[in-house]
């Protein structure tokens with residue numbers, strides 16, 4: 001029996017790409033989902049559906065009625081999806097509003113959608129390279145855009161909420177999350193232009209695995225506020241990781257060797273803190289990296 005069986009879980013951003021799959025998964029595990037999003041989605045399975053704004057104190061208070069746990073996914077999920085002011089303020093105000101109200105009500109735990117962008121390099125406008133590989137929770141940050149800044153600040157908000165109200169918060173620094181078909185199409189793009197994936201460590205996660213990570217985070221015994229990377233074990237590029245790093249990040253120290261197409265991200269915290277291991281991989285044949293790429 002799942003640890004969330006019988007619990008009421010508020011899922012913000014439930015109508016979105018990750019939210020629909022997560023809500024269905026939580027409902028299947030026996031939870032009653034309250035969905036809060038700014039638009040409806042016919043594919044959404046939830047016990048209670050609220051159309052509202054996560055920046056609104058009233059809407060969030062209404063959505064939290066009876067909730068035992070919170071999954072906060074609502075965000076403007078890309079730098080260029082809206083004006084900079086809207087992306088930044090929507091994300092940081094929403095996260096503060098949701099976690100502060102959940103904490104003040106005495107809820108024990110929240111799970112927040114963070115991002116690989118919180119270390120700042122994937123969307124950086126400069127020619128920067130990660131300080132080393134594998135990416136880990138200590139990797140130096142260099143933030144040059146407002147979406148990445150919002151995700152970084154959300155991690156600070158989570159820590160503050162834990163320190164102030166004692167609410168445990170797991171922030172999942174998702175890589176690119178999508179359905180298998182979309183990821184297969186991106187794999188083709190990366191095969192032609194592998195340099196483009198370097199600052200994301202060519203990482204990805206199938207949406208079902210993202211939803212499973214959320215469920216594991218809700219039931220894990222870990223306490224405090226944690227933010228960490230998670231990804232499929234292999235990369236979305238069809239070339240060996242060592243070859244990719246040698247070609248596209250020759251100056252970045254490698255703290256260990258990578259086997260075949262192993263993703264160059266430290267997945268230890270995801271394993272140790274929530275017991276997460278990705279179940280889905282995009283099947284790719286491993287190729288030699290062509291000289292002309």
Ligand SMILES: NC(=O)c1ccc[n+]([C@@H]2O[C@H](COP(=O)([O-])OP(=O)(O)OC[C@H]3O[C@@H](n4cnc5c(N)ncnc54)[C@H](O)[C@@H]3O)[C@@H](O)[C@H]2O)c1
Pocket residue numbers: 012013014015016017018019036037038039052053054055072073074075076077078090094113114115116173174175176177178
């Ligand atoms: N999909 C990815 O590749 C990816 C990668 C890293 C992090 N993330 C994060 O995961 C979360 C979910 O991403 P997604 O891909 O499902 O995004 P999405 O754009 O598909 O869904 C976003 C959801 O947030 C809701 N929302 C946005 N602003 C809102 C507001 N002011 N009030 C209420 N609801 C609001 C939308 O209605 C929608 O339901 C986001 O926090 C995103 O930053 C996603």
